[in-house]
Amino acid sequence: ETGVTQTPRHLVMGMTNKKSLKCEQHLGHNAMYWYKQSAKKPLELMFVYNFKEQTENNSVPSRFSPECPNSSHLFLHLHTLQPEDSALYLCASSQRSVATNEKLFFGSGTQLSVL
Amino acid sequence: AQTVTQSQPEMSVQEAETVTLSCTYDTSESDYYLFWYKQPPSRQMILVIRQEAYKQQNATENRFSVNFQKAAKSFSLKISDSQLGDAAMYFCAYRSARFGAGGTSYGKLTFGQGTILTVHP
Numbered sequence A: 001e002t003g004v005t006q007t008p009r010h011l012v013m014g015m016t017n018k019k020s021l022k023c024e025q026h027l028g029h030n031a032m033y034w035y036k037q038s039a040k041k042p043l044e045l046m047f048v049y050n051f052k053e054q055t056e057n058n059s060v061p062s063r064f065s066p067e068c069p070n071s072s073h074l075f076l077h078l079h080t081l082q083p084e085d086s087a088l089y090l091c092a093s094s095q096r097s098v099a100t101n102e103k104l105f106f107g108s109g110t111q112l113s114v115l
Numbered sequence B: 001a002q003t004v005t006q007s008q009p010e011m012s013v014q015e016a017e018t019v020t021l022s023c024t025y026d027t028s029e030s031d032y033y034l035f036w037y038k039q040p041p042s043r044q045m046i047l048v049i050r051q052e053a054y055k056q057q058n059a060t061e062n063r064f065s066v067n068f069q070k071a072a073k074s075f076s077l078k079i080s081d082s083q084l085g086d087a088a089m090y091f092c093a094y095r096s097a098r099f100g101a102g103g104t105s106y107g108k109l110t111f112g113q114g115t116i117l118t119v120h121p
Helices: none
Strands: A004-007 A012-015 A018-025 A031-037 A044-050 A052-059 A064-070 A073-079 A086-096 A108-115 B003-005 B010-014 B018-021 B024-026 B032-039 B047-050 B064-069 B076-078 B088-097 B113-119
Touching: A004 A086, A004 B010, A012 A018, A018 A031, A018 A086, A018 B076, A044 A073, A052 A108, A064 B076, A073 B047, B003 B088, B010 B018, B018 B113, B024 B076, B032 B064, B047 B076, B076 B088
Parallel strands: A012 A108, B010 B113
Antiparallel strands: A004 A018, A018 A073, A031 A044, A031 A086, A044 A052, A064 A073, A086 A108, B003 B024, B018 B076, B032 B047, B032 B088, B064 B076, B088 B113
């Protein structure tokens, strides 16, 4: 049982569709993240939320719209995507602390295919 | 900006043998953290080991150990007594120890391209 749950596991959508990815963490963490993993490319940080507030947007196109209603839930709303947006989208959470032992816990990702 | 490079797209090892995965990074910072993550077919990224740059001693976690060469900006992972369950994609990652207002560097990992490790029985 992972502490970070992502749904759906797979998603196929057309370029005109609107869909949402969901992430839920059961670890009591106060920070959540979206990462994008494309084939043959390093993972890229997309968004960071700290105590429900977005603290980082890594120049992500507006067709990706994150939402963090509380510290346990994170969404990624998708609309008018492009085929090059096909990738594995990973959610992660952590407990932000001034201590040095902060660790990221990842979900299993949503494999997105844009047709 | 920091960069992380894994020059080995694929590696293979016989079960019970030892394998070393390479990672180099580029940074102008003196204080940072380095990580190795494992991504099995389940796709979940799992932290294998971490190293604080201010520590000279190499980190170890059971069969996993690192060779951290700060001057050379090298951070290799050694897996001893390889097991079939070690087969996965391995990612090297970097995180700055600095943080700005709101702690914005926390969790901001810079990843390498990954190395696929195959373990042969």
